[in-house]
Amino acid sequence: MAESPIYHKHEAVIVGAGGAGLMAAGNLVGRDVAVLSKLYPIRSHTGAAQGGIGAALGNHEEDHWEWHMFDTVKGGDYLVDQDAAEILTREAVETVYELEHWGLPFSRTPEGKIAQRRFGGHTRGEGKGPVRRSCYAADRTGHMILQTLYQQSIKHGMRFFDEYLVVDLLMEGGRTAGVVALSIADGQLHVFHAKAVLFATGGYGRVYQTTSNAHALTGDGMAVVLRAGVPLEDMEFFQFHPTGIYKMGILITEGARGEGGKLLNGRGERFMEKYAPTMLDLAPRDIISRCIAQELREGRGVDGKRYVHLDLRHLGRDVIESKLPDITDFVRTYLGIDPIEELIPVQPTAHYAMGGIPTDVLGRVVVDEKNTVLPGLYAAGECACVSVHGANRLGTNSLVDILVFGRRSGRDMARYVAESEFPALPPQPAEQAEARIARLREGSGGGGREESAAVVREELQQELMEKASVFRTANNLVQALDRVRELQQRYQQVRVQDRSRVFNTDLVEALELGFLLDTAEVTVAGALARQESRGAHFREDFPQRDDQNWLKHTLAYRTAGGGVELKYKPVTITRFQPKERKY
Numbered sequence: 001m002a003e004s005p006i007y008h009k010h011e012a013v014i015v016g017a018g019g020a021g022l023m024a025a026g027n028l029v030g031r032d033v034a035v036l037s038k039l040y041p042i043r044s045h046t047g048a049a050q051g052g053i054g055a056a057l058g059n060h061e062e063d064h065w066e067w068h069m070f071d072t073v074k075g076g077d078y079l080v081d082q083d084a085a086e087i088l089t090r091e092a093v094e095t096v097y098e099l100e101h102w103g104l105p106f107s108r109t110p111e112g113k114i115a116q117r118r119f120g121g122h123t124r125g126e127g128k129g130p131v132r133r134s135c136y137a138a139d140r141t142g143h144m145i146l147q148t149l150y151q152q153s154i155k156h157g158m159r160f161f162d163e164y165l166v167v168d169l170l171m172e173g174g175r176t177a178g179v180v181a182l183s184i185a186d187g188q189l190h191v192f193h194a195k196a197v198l199f200a201t202g203g204y205g206r207v208y209q210t211t212s213n214a215h216a217l218t219g220d221g222m223a224v225v226l227r228a229g230v231p232l233e234d235m236e237f238f239q240f241h242p243t244g245i246y247k248m249g250i251l252i253t254e255g256a257r258g259e260g261g262k263l264l265n266g267r268g269e270r271f272m273e274k275y276a277p278t279m280l281d282l283a284p285r286d287i288i289s290r291c292i293a294q295e296l297r298e299g300r301g302v303d304g305k306r307y308v309h310l311d312l313r314h315l316g317r318d319v320i321e322s323k324l325p326d327i328t329d330f331v332r333t334y335l336g337i338d339p340i341e342e343l344i345p346v347q348p349t350a351h352y353a354m355g356g357i358p359t360d361v362l363g364r365v366v367v368d369e370k371n372t373v374l375p376g377l378y379a380a381g382e383c384a385c386v387s388v389h390g391a392n393r394l395g396t397n398s399l400v401d402i403l404v405f406g407r408r409s410g411r412d413m414a415r416y417v418a419e420s421e422f423p424a425l426p427p428q429p430a431e432q433a434e435a436r437i438a439r440l441r442e443g444s445g446g447g448g449r450e451e452s453a454a455v456v457r458e459e460l461q462q463e464l465m466e467k468a469s470v471f472r473t474a475n476n477l478v479q480a481l482d483r484v485r486e487l488q489q490r491y492q493q494v495r496v497q498d499r500s501r502v503f504n505t506d507l508v509e510a511l512e513l514g515f516l517l518d519t520a521e522v523t524v525a526g527a528l529a530r531q532e533s534r535g536a537h538f539r540e541d542f543p544q545r546d547d548q549n550w551l552k553h554t555l556a557y558r559t560a561g562g563g564v565e566l567k568y569k570p571v572t573i574t575r576f577q578p579k580e581r582k583y
């Protein structure tokens with residue numbers, strides 16, 4: 001392993017080839033760019049997105065970006081930065097048309113316009129009931145986005161490094177200088193020297209036991225920048241989607257309820273009538289997930305089990321098979337159930353990270369309460385926090401986010417690399433990565449005790465699921481934090497079984513576990529400190545939202561001793577003053 005790394009030099013490096021990374025790449029055409037991805041690009045999680053992209057096109061009924069903005073701010077329980085939400089919702093419209101012009105095969109209205117469907121929390125202005133705002137391609141919207149963007153990248157001759165796992169960020173003289181990556185195919189380390197680096201590495205849902213997130217969503221980018229001294233913002237806000245397939249977590253898109261699907265408890269009651277009389281099954285996700293958890297706690301699950309039913313039967317075969325073909329397939333394949341005739345068992349599933357690497361509206365990473373920019377470092381997509389989702393993201397807004405802010409990041413990077421010189425590389429840039437990998441692969445099992453990554457990961461996922469998911473208390477969070485720290489200690493003893501260099505997935509998973517542990521620690525530390533309930537963060541011991549003390553963003557830093565230091569920064573409020581949130 002001690003063989004020397006291979007060096008590369010590119011003006012810009014993009015880490016991640018999901019929607020955010022590819023959209024940024026598409027806006028760097030003409031510059032010298034390398035796109036690094038641990039997965040083959042079209043396997044990125046963006047390809048799994050089902051329901052659609054929110055944009056106020058008004059193709060079915062009147063709609064305005066201001067209404068979309070209001071819904072986004074209210075949906076995020078007023079923790080949203082409103083300058084960013086304005087950009088998101090205004091630019092959503094042109095971005096959707098841009099994708100249409102690049103060839104994205106949207107579903108159509110009878111007149112040939114882009115078809116739109118209802119989605120949770122999207123309304124006709126304040127409280128006036130649902131609006132059709134989600135632009136979709138059946139229930140394969142993300143797949144179509146990824147294919148469209150990847151084709152564009154190939155057309156423009158982008159340089160791809162597929163199955164390269166980025167493990168470290170390089171900084172020199174206060175500037176970004178590149179990244180270190182492991183080539184999964186042959187175990188070789190590579191140093192990418194760059195003027196600018198964009199992290200577009202997606203979420204970290206794999207920190208929870210039940211999740212809709214793909215295997216690879218392990219918070220790598222977030223953890224890599226955290227270790228380099230950058231804070232993470234609002235990590236205590238993690239969204240649980242109400243309708244994961246029971247026990248599997250596989251997502252049933254909110255589009256199913258957008259088309260008219262209903263939730264029923266064990267007594268066959270449409271329980272959302274009680275909790276959200278206007279929006280019913282299309283209330284935002286944080287609210288519905290809590291309502292389901294409440295129904296289960298009070299014994300109204302189906303047959304005493306921990307699930308409720310999603311009923312699509314009344315929609316009829318045509319709607320189900322034409323508008324929801326993929327989820328119909330999932331349900332038939334994984335459950336042996338036909339949604340045309342039968343009820344689907346669902347429970348909340350860990351779905352989306354509202355928090356992430358703090359950025360400004362140009363995608364530049366900011367490192368403190370004063371929004372000081374770290375030169376050359378960018379982040380976009382689920383790993384970033386602009387913050388347009390605040391305490392709870394609305395359905396369809398992530399795809400908008402990756403496209404709008406992916407594009408803005410790409411454009412600003414193009415400007416930055418044109419104006420700046422290459423920074424120096426730090427001496428021995430791959431040293432830390434070499435040591436970490438050698439310890440995992442060849443170490444002696446320090447202290448005589450060897451740990452297995454799989455066991456540590458499972459314990460972590462279980463702990464977070466039990467103590468830091470839909471309902472939280474100080475007691476549980478204290479225990480969870482202790483547990484995460486104990487697991488971080490045990491992680492030091494992890495040794496991989498497979499010692500080879502070629503496609504060593506054991507090693508990759510062990511490195512990913514290190515990232516998961518670090519994101520878990522800031523998630524729990526932020527949740528413990530925040531003594532209020534807002535959006536997806538619900539504290540049973542502090543059930544009210546507390547604007548007086550907590551209308552602020554968390555910034556979590558890693559301290560030299562390995563702990564977490566929390567600071568806070570104000571929320572940007574432009575148009576909409578915080579109000580009570582009712583649906």
Ligand SMILES: Cc1cc2nc3c(=O)[nH]c(=O)nc-3n(C[C@H](O)[C@H](O)[C@H](O)COP(=O)(O)OP(=O)(O)OC[C@H]3O[C@@H](n4cnc5c(N)ncnc54)[C@H](O)[C@@H]3O)c2cc1C
Pocket residue numbers: 015016017018019020021036037038039040041044045046047048049050051052053141142164165166167200201202203212213214220221251253351352380381382383395396397398399400402
């Ligand atoms: C099942 C499902 C359905 C969804 N449906 C919708 C929807 O209908 N509408 C909506 O708005 N949102 C939806 N979402 C959310 C949305 O799809 C994601 O938030 C969004 O696609 C994330 O895009 P991204 O580009 O940030 O990251 P991803 O698409 O996850 O891509 C991450 C990229 O980073 C790379 N990467 C990660 N770590 C490393 C590393 N260490 N080194 C190198 N490369 C790395 C990966 O290879 C990958 O290319 C859904 C999510 C899921 C899980």
